[in-house]
Amino acid sequence: MKIAVCIKRVPDTETRVKxxxxxxxxxxxxxxxxxxxxxxFAVEEALRRKEQAGAGEVVVLSLGPxxxxxxxxxxxxxGADRGILLQTDRVPADGLxxxxxxAGELRDGGWDLVFFGKMAIDDYNHQVGPMVAELLGxxxxxxxxxxxxxxxxxxxxxxxxxGIEVVEFPLPAVLTADKGLxxxxxxxxxxxxAAKKKPLEVKPVTPGAGGLEVLxxxxxxxxxxxxxxxxxxxxxxxxxxxxxxxxxVL
Amino acid sequence: MSAVLAVCxxxxxxxxxxxxxxxxxxxxxxxxxxxxxxxxxxGSGPVEGSAELGRFGADRVVTVTAGAFARYAPExxxxxxxxxxxxxxxxxxxxxxxxxxxxxxxxxAARLGAALAQEVTDVVVEDGAVIVTRPVYxxxxxxxxxxxxxxxxxSLRPNVFTPVERPRAGTAxxxxxxxxxxxxxxxxxxxxxxxxxxxxxAPIVISGGRGLKDPANFRLLEELAAAFxxxxxxxxxxxxxxxxxxxxxDQVGQTGKTVSPxxxxxxxxxxxxxxxxxxxxxxxxxxxxxxxxxxxxKVADYGIVGDLFQIVPRLTEEIRKLHG
Numbered sequence: 001m002k003i004a005v006c007i008k009r010v011p012d013t014e015t016r017v018k019x020x021x022x023x024x025x026x027x028x029x030x031x032x033x034x035x036x037x038x039x040x041f042a043v044e045e046a047l048r049r050k051e052q053a054g055a056g057e058v059v060v061l062s063l064g065p066x067x068x069x070x071x072x073x074x075x076x077x078x079g080a081d082r083g084i085l086l087q088t089d090r091v092p093a094d095g096l097x098x099x100x101x102x103a104g105e106l107r108d109g110g111w112d113l114v115f116f117g118k119m120a121i122d123d124y125n126h127q128v129g130p131m132v133a134e135l136l137g138x139x140x141x142x143x144x145x146x147x148x149x150x151x152x153x154x155x156x157x158x159x160x161x162x163g164i165e166v167v168e169f170p171l172p173a174v175l176t177a178d179k180g181l182x183x184x185x186x187x188x189x190x191x192x193x194a195a196k197k198k199p200l201e202v203k204p205v206t207p208g209a210g211g212l213e214v215l216x217x218x219x220x221x222x223x224x225x226x227x228x229x230x231x232x233x234x235x236x237x238x239x240x241x242x243x244x245x246x247x248x249v250l
Numbered sequence: 251m252s253a254v255l256a257v258c259x260x261x262x263x264x265x266x267x268x269x270x271x272x273x274x275x276x277x278x279x280x281x282x283x284x285x286x287x288x289x290x291x292x293g294s295g296p297v298e299g300s301a302e303l304g305r306f307g308a309d310r311v312v313t314v315t316a317g318a319f320a321r322y323a324p325e326x327x328x329x330x331x332x333x334x335x336x337x338x339x340x341x342x343x344x345x346x347x348x349x350x351x352x353x354x355x356x357x358x359a360a361r362l363g364a365a366l367a368q369e370v371t372d373v374v375v376e377d378g379a380v381i382v383t384r385p386v387y388x389x390x391x392x393x394x395x396x397x398x399x400x401x402x403x404x405s406l407r408p409n410v411f412t413p414v415e416r417p418r419a420g421t422a423x424x425x426x427x428x429x430x431x432x433x434x435x436x437x438x439x440x441x442x443x444x445x446x447x448x449x450x451x452a453p454i455v456i457s458g459g460r461g462l463k464d465p466a467n468f469r470l471l472e473e474l475a476a477a478f479x480x481x482x483x484x485x486x487x488x489x490x491x492x493x494x495x496x497x498x499x500d501q502v503g504q505t506g507k508t509v510s511p512x513x514x515x516x517x518x519x520x521x522x523x524x525x526x527x528x529x530x531x532x533x534x535x536x537x538x539x540x541x542x543x544x545x546x547x548k549v550a551d552y553g554i555v556g557d558l559f560q561i562v563p564r565l566t567e568e569i570r571k572l573h574g
Contacts, residue, residue, distance in 0.1 A: 013504045013524040017390035026391070037505050093395065094365050095356070121504055123386050123393075126347075126368045127356035134360035139433040140324070142353045145498070155437075159499045160349035161266075161448035164440040165322065170433050179491075179505060180498040211365030211399035215381070218392050223530065223549050228542070232556035233564040239536065239552055240568045247534045247551065249454075249513045250572060 001056035003046040005080065005115045006102055006132070007039040009064050009071040010122040017219070024214045026122075033067065035074045038117025040184040041177035046115050047079045048182065049149065056112075057081045063101055063207070065089050069200060076195035077187030083200040093123070094210025099131035101207050107136060111172055118143040118176040133174035141167050145180040252285040255335060255343045255401070256308065258300070259350055260291060261439075265299030268346040268451065270306045270413035275373055275406045276344040277307030277416050282375025283341050287418065288312055290334065292327055294320035296424075304420015306413055313424045318431040321439065322350050325432025328357035335362055340401045342380055347405035348450075355405045366403040367395055369508075371410045371531070380404070388504035388527030408451050409510045410531075449500055452483035455511045457502050457529070459487035461518020461540060461558055465495035470562045471517060477569040485509070487519045503528035518558050521546030538562065 011017075012032040020027040035043075043060070050056040060075040062068050063086040072083035086101055106114060114136075116129035133140030145164075146157035149171070156167045156175065187195070229239045244250045256276035258269035273289050280287045289308035291300045294317055303311045314334075318326040335343050335358065343358065345351035347369040359366035371392075372383035380402040386393045397404070449455055456471045468484065475482035486496035488503050502509055504524040514532035518539060519525060526549055529535065537550035538558050547553045554561055 011387065013388075013527075015387070015390075016523070017387045019391060026387070093393075096359060096363070096365060099360065121388060124369055124384070124388070124508075126352050127359065127366055130353060130356040131360040134328070134357050140357070141434060143349065157440075158349065158353075160322075160439070161451050162441065162446055165349075166437045166440065168435045168437050178498070179501070211397060211402075212367065213396040213398060215394040215396055217386070218394070220385070220389055220392055220530065223535070223551070226535070226547065226549070226551040226553060228547065228553045228555060230554060232554070233560040235554045235556070236561060236564040236568055239554060239565070240572065242552055243513070243534070243536070244572075247513075249534045250569075 001050050001053035001112050002110055003050060003056060003058045003113045003115065004061055004106055004109065004111050005039070005042050005046045005058060005075065006061045006128070007043065007071060007075055008036045008062060008120045009033050009068045010036045010120050013121060019217045019219060024217050026217070033071065035071050036117050036120045038119060038121070038177055038179065041179060041181045042115035042117050043075045043078050043080060044182045044184040045147065045177055046113065049113060059084065061086065061102060061105060063088065063098055063205065064091055072200055073195050074187065076198045076200070077191040078185055079191060082198055085200065085202045086205040087202050088205050088207055090207070092207050092210045093214050094212040095125040095127040096131055097207045097210035099128045099135055101205050102128065103132045103135035106132065113172065114138070114174045116174065116176040118178045129174055129176040138172055138174050139169045140174040141169055142176040143178040144175050145178045147175070147181065252283060252339065252341045254280040254283065254285050254287050255338065255340045256287055256289045257331060257343060257345045257351070258289055258291045258303070259346060259348065260293050260297045263293060263295065263298055265291065265297050268348060268408050269303065271406060271408065271411040272344050272346050273303050273306040273308050274413045275411045279342050279344065279373055279375060279380060283378065285341055286310070288338070290314060290331065292319040292330065301420065301422065304418050305415055307416035307418050308420050309418045310421045310423060313422070314427055315424060316427040316429045318429050321436040323431045323436065324353055324357060324434050326429040328354060328361060330427055330429060332358045332361035335401050342402045342404065345403070345405040347407045351405045355403055359403045362401065364401055364403050365397050365399040367397060368405045369407045370404050371407050373404060385508065385531070388524065389508060389530055390527055407510065409453070447480070447483040449483045449485045449502060450507045450509055452481065453511050454478050454482035454513045455485045455502070455509055456482055456515040456517065457485035457487060457519060458490065458517050459519030460489045462490070468496065470559070474562055474566045474569065477566045477573065479573050487525050516546050516550070517562060519546055520544045521549065
């Protein structure tokens, strides 16, 4: 089983977002970066599929700045075999340009499966995985919460509004992982040590500018200060009255 | 005259409500571009509710029928929409940022080589260009973007584009296609419970956190939701989802769903930054918490400090009176 996992370096969920001096990007000073949480599910699933098959290789790919090497090492520490960093300081806002670079690297790789997280928690683009699938002409299921693979075919479940879709697909395929798919392993000390020696190839890339131009990044409007209606159950009738008469939502 | 394509969703032959929002957003773009709106409704036959789309601003309602469209067929549908977008000379294609729309839009974008902005919360036309606003870092910042491709592809976050009645002709057309379903086949849809609302789409969301102390106590929130007469869904904080109390589908926050209901009630949730990120665009926020210093009170419009086990049943009672 030859498996690729595409991952992204993102600011930690606890990061307080500050807009940078250009007014268009995040001020990264003081931000802690992590492996995108949805990509952890992707890495874990790739490792499990390789373990289940009894043989194969899990290759981790990422597009990003030099510091992304650390993120790739995290995936290697979990158990992936080798990494490829497609290095650029300028990750385009347009997901299609990211997909084009990744697809270029993945093309003709003989992959059985290509995993992504269902989205990155920084830009919420929600698109690179299925775009790569289209560019490579591969079957694709997104936001997978349950997966079974046997005899060159897979059955996946994905959450939709008010239900679960059960989807059948052939391999090779691109799958994007949602929370619930598995419980990602923590890298053990042994894994962290081993990861330092695993191959990590760095290839400089120049993604196209794409069709999405960032005009401005702004903090969201502050919510006006609210009020404490009262204490305990006796405050409930007042709350209901305010919701009806002032907020007009009931 | 140029046109904007509004891609609508149906399930089991019935148009989904979010289609009105998609047509409303498409109408707004079309007005700015001096264009007309074509609503595209895929189905295996006639789709109930599609006739109403004229009311929300569709000049034409094109029902595209194919056996493959009985259930979501990403490959056949992606192909059909891309071909129509290409041949119809559309300036923009508008999707709903639902589970289906978010899966479909990137496929169409890649086929067309067009730029896509997902989960947008605002669309405007400035100097003939489509400009969108979308939350990033789970709503901790907003990004304003110009789409330079033609067509420009956008998916609209559900519950943000309130449907506006803008009556147009809504001329009905049907196009029958003969398309293979493709390699990716939806075998079935497992519905959890009849009539259960999705947290991402419900107009009222009542979320519970660790303050509920035990998974069984979510019953209190379910009773409150029921009192709203089928308009409310029960959500959860990451802490209780990670503890296995509630399914991930119910999680509100940066690694769960981002919601914008008209009323959000946070019960026993302290308000970690990643949770606030997922619900801060709610129209009205109510917090019920024991700890008067909990960060949730900083974003709440109305708060009650105290024992949720006394407050929530009382609230349920009051809401029942209102609806009774």
